[in-house]
Amino acid sequence: MTSHRPLQAAAGLLLSAVLAACSSSGSGSGTPSNSATSPVQSGTVATSPAQSSADALQITIKNFAFAPATLKVGPGQTVTVTNQDSDAHTLTAADKSFDTGTIAPGATATFTAPQQSGDHPYICTIHPFMHGTLTVG
Numbered sequence: 679m680t681s682h683r684p685l686q687a688a689a690g691l692l693l694s695a696v697l698a699a700c701s702s703s704g705s706g707s708g709t710p711s712n713s714a715t716s717p718v719q720s721g722t723v724a725t726s727p728a729q730s731s732a733d734a735l736q737i738t739i740k741n742f743a744f745a746p747a748t749l750k751v752g753p754g755q756t757v758t759v760t761n762q763d764s765d766a767h768t769l770t771a772a773d774k775s776f777d778t779g780t781i782a783p784g785a786t787a788t789f790t791a792p793q794q795s796g797d798h799p800y801i802c803t804i805h806p807f808m809h810g811t812l813t814v815g
């Protein structure tokens with residue numbers, strides 16, 4: 679009878695050792711799963727650059743210049759033009775395939791990029807020395 683108690687105690691020790699191993703491996707796998715969450719988060723972050731690159735289809739007019747002077751867009755994409763000057767401007771394709779019309783100082787306009795791939799030069803019809811290029815590709 680008394681010989682059973684040491685056995686049970688040994689079994690109990692063994693069980694607690696297994697439990698300890700379990701819990702330590704459990705917290706160990708908890709840490710990798712946390713770091714596994716970060717790739718998912720960075721995957722989400724990788725999606726927002728794609729969205730922000732869509733948002734980045736933006737031309738700013740400042741100091742009588744288009745910035746960027748050359749913008750690459752996809753066919754039919756919408757480009758936002760912000761006029762940060764105190765003068766009105768337009769963004770008008772040389773072939774008139776796109777045109778924002780007059781953009782008042784501080785105002786924003788949009789135009790749709792042509793479907794035809796290639797370089798599409800544009801100017802400001804009010805200030806024809808202002809020019810840029812929309813590259814559709």
Ligand SMILES: [Cu+2]
Pocket residue numbers: 742766767768802803804805808
């Ligand atoms: Cu202008």
